[in-house]
Amino acid sequence: MIEARHLSKVYKARKGDRTAVDDISFSVGEGEFFSFLGPNGAGKTTTIQMMVALLKPTKGTITIDSLDVVASPHEVRQRIGIIFQDPSLDDRLTAWENLEFHGRLYGIDAESRRTRGNFLLEVLGLADRKDDLVRTFSGGMKRRLEIARGLLHAPRLLILDEPTLGLDPHSRRSVWEHIHRVRKEVGMTVFLTTHYLEEADSSDRVAIINGGKIVAEGTPDRLKKDLSSEMLTLETNTPEKVVTYLLESYPKLSGMIRKEEEIVSFPMPSGEALSPWDLLRALPFPIREASVRRPNLDDVFIHYTGSELKGQTSEKGVRP
Amino acid sequence: MTEEKALSWSVLVGKSRPLAPPLTRDLMGIYTLWQRDVIRLWRDRIRLVGSFIQPLLFLFILGGGLSPRMGAMGVTGSGGTLGYQGFLFPGIVAMSVLFTASFAGVAIVWDREVGFLKEVLVAPLSRTAVVIGKILGGATNSVVQGSLILLLFPLFHLHPSPGRILLAFLVMILIGLTQTSVGILLGVRMTSSQGFMVLMNFVILPLFFLSGALYPLDRLPPWLAMASRADPLTYGVDLLRRALTGVHFHSMLTDLVSLGLFMGTMATLSVVLFNKTD
Ligand SMILES: Nc1ncnc2c1ncn2[C@@H]1O[C@H](COP(=O)(O)OP(=O)(O)OP(=O)(O)O)[C@@H](O)[C@H]1O
Numbered sequence: 001m002i003e004a005r006h007l008s009k010v011y012k013a014r015k016g017d018r019t020a021v022d023d024i025s026f027s028v029g030e031g032e033f034f035s036f037l038g039p040n041g042a043g044k045t046t047t048i049q050m051m052v053a054l055l056k057p058t059k060g061t062i063t064i065d066s067l068d069v070v071a072s073p074h075e076v077r078q079r080i081g082i083i084f085q086d087p088s089l090d091d092r093l094t095a096w097e098n099l100e101f102h103g104r105l106y107g108i109d110a111e112s113r114r115t116r117g118n119f120l121l122e123v124l125g126l127a128d129r130k131d132d133l134v135r136t137f138s139g140g141m142k143r144r145l146e147i148a149r150g151l152l153h154a155p156r157l158l159i160l161d162e163p164t165l166g167l168d169p170h171s172r173r174s175v176w177e178h179i180h181r182v183r184k185e186v187g188m189t190v191f192l193t194t195h196y197l198e199e200a201d202s203s204d205r206v207a208i209i210n211g212g213k214i215v216a217e218g219t220p221d222r223l224k225k226d227l228s229s230e231m232l233t234l235e236t237n238t239p240e241k242v243v244t245y246l247l248e249s250y251p252k253l254s255g256m257i258r259k260e261e262e263i264v265s266f267p268m269p270s271g272e273a274l275s276p277w278d279l280l281r282a283l284p285f286p287i288r289e290a291s292v293r294r295p296n297l298d299d300v301f302i303h304y305t306g307s308e309l310k311g312q313t314s315e316k317g318v319r320p
Numbered sequence: 321m322t323e324e325k326a327l328s329w330s331v332l333v334g335k336s337r338p339l340a341p342p343l344t345r346d347l348m349g350i351y352t353l354w355q356r357d358v359i360r361l362w363r364d365r366i367r368l369v370g371s372f373i374q375p376l377l378f379l380f381i382l383g384g385g386l387s388p389r390m391g392a393m394g395v396t397g398s399g400g401t402l403g404y405q406g407f408l409f410p411g412i413v414a415m416s417v418l419f420t421a422s423f424a425g426v427a428i429v430w431d432r433e434v435g436f437l438k439e440v441l442v443a444p445l446s447r448t449a450v451v452i453g454k455i456l457g458g459a460t461n462s463v464v465q466g467s468l469i470l471l472l473f474p475l476f477h478l479h480p481s482p483g484r485i486l487l488a489f490l491v492m493i494l495i496g497l498t499q500t501s502v503g504i505l506l507g508v509r510m511t512s513s514q515g516f517m518v519l520m521n522f523v524i525l526p527l528f529f530l531s532g533a534l535y536p537l538d539r540l541p542p543w544l545a546m547a548s549r550a551d552p553l554t555y556g557v558d559l560l561r562r563a564l565t566g567v568h569f570h571s572m573l574t575d576l577v578s579l580g581l582f583m584g585t586m587a588t589l590s591v592v593l594f595n596k597t598d
């Protein structure tokens with residue numbers, strides 16, 4: 001469905017150029033749910049803007065459904081439904097008018113605009129608000145309306161750029177329930193960008209992007225397993241000493257240890273016949289509490305992006 | 321339940337007629353964007369009424385205050401003398417078209433600010449269609465505003481024939497199209513509506529003052545006369561005044577050709593610039 005090859009984007013700025021996307025390649029299969037996970041400024045939105053021909057790639061190519069985006073932008077756009085990171089509804093119009101106008105811009109006939117519009121409003125739980133002005137909607141409702149609008153022209157690919165940004169947990173859950181519902185009932189390829197780890201966790205495949213580069217890619221399970229089979233969390237009165245000791249004994253852990261107040265956590269060093277129990281017993285400091293758990297995407301993310309560690313005592317891999 | 325719905329979506333999509341071809345889509349897009357602007361103006365009653373007030377201030381306070389000192393401004397078509405308020409009237413009709421039309425430029429900056437422009441730009445629609453839709457929408461709104469003022473002509477002892485009112489209407493359309501294009505031309509690259517308002521003050525007011533809306537053009541100092549000739553609104557005001565009162569400065573041919581040229585140039589420039597903008 002999506003094929004990106006050596007894609008780069010350099011923004012020209014007065015004070016030197018800024019490389020927002022740096023030679024990335026990825027592909028997304030038909031029907032797949034693919035996530036781009038990355039911190040602020042990683043280049044997610046820039047990549048999406050190249051996918052919908054709002055920006056021209058500085059280098060590289062991108063094809064959607066085997067169509068080159070630069071060569072045939074309109075054919076590509078017809079196949080894409082996009083939910084932008086920032087709001088893009090006309091809030092002086094009603095929900096229905098927003099849908100109706102979208103349908104016309106995409107060349108859909110009147111009868112289909114009506115039937116599809118009603119269907120989507122029903123699925124996204126907005127049927128009873130269809131004639132209200134969008135400015136009276138809550139953030140979550142606006143998001144759902146944008147999703148309905150993005151689906152109206154029956155795209156094969158749905159692009160969601162941080163669809164739950166700025167929503168409270170309740171609305172976030174509701175938006176996600178609706179996305180899953182839509183995916184089940186409408187069925188299409190989904191390209192998601194997010195920095196919420198649990199959102200990426202439900203996708204088929206994840207690419208972690210940082211500083212314009214893809215630093216890891218795979219199924220969420222694969223990524224977690226590649227990191228380590230177990231994560232160890234310790235609570236101690238002497239976290240600094242514990243960290244120093246760990247780094248001396250297991251140099252492999254460099255950059256992988258996280259310290260929050262008195263809590264130190266790290267993946268079990270790989271390739272050593274060592275159980276968590278052995279490691280704990282060898283530790284020459286008192287430990288108040290210790291627990292072992294499976295790694296989650298959070299651990300993977302921090303491991304690859306170092307986003308919580310960046311700019312700080314990075315040679316130690318420790319957050320002060 | 322889910323099964324049934326999945327079916328109904330694919331059935332819905334399957335039943336649709338094929339998508340409209342690009343040209344039809346562009347025409348439909350122009351119509352849609354035009355309609356959106358008109359709906360928005362209609363919903364925004366405050367704007368509608370607000371922009372009705374300013375011309376009234378000019379007509380009754382400025383006009384009423386100056387008129388005793390100004391004497392006769394010319395001879396009307398029917399042979400009577402034209403007072404200052406009657407002279408001012410066509411100028412103020414043009415002004416109200418000018419101000420509303422320039423607003424279309426702000427509208428495009430707003431669309432950018434609130435994000436709606438992105439929705440339009442990712443639609444499979446040519447940029448040219450987007451600009452044309454915007455120009456038509458803005459021009460329509462400005463002609464509606466201008467017409468509201470135009471309807472006041474009996475208050476100023478003007479008696480244009482129906483044919484002349486029609487001419488005035490056509491001139492308003494020309495002014496509206498030209499000035500909307502100017503507004504969009506200036507708005508295309510702007511990202512802040514506040515910045516745009518500031519810029520607009522440097523453009524609208526000179527256009528208005530130079531146009532001869534407030535004073536006759538026949539005894540201007542040379543530099544003013546030159547500047548006035550470079551102002552598209554000059555020809556619109558002159559033609560409106562000819563239609564409504566019979567008094568005029570340029571020949572009808574000069575007026576029509578200049579107005580047409582300005583309109584074509586401005587519209588083309590705004591299309592070209594918009595096509596080049598990210
Ligand atoms: N129009 C622009 N001009 C110049 N630089 C830009 C522009 N847009 C984005 N950038 C820069 O490009 C980089 C990537 O930005 P981008 O918006 O793609 O990040 P993102 O991953 O979407 O981040 P976020 O999670 O904050 O939305 C950033 O460093 C940003 O400052």
Ligand SMILES: [Mg+2]
Pocket residue numbers: 044045046085161162
């Ligand atoms: Mg972004």
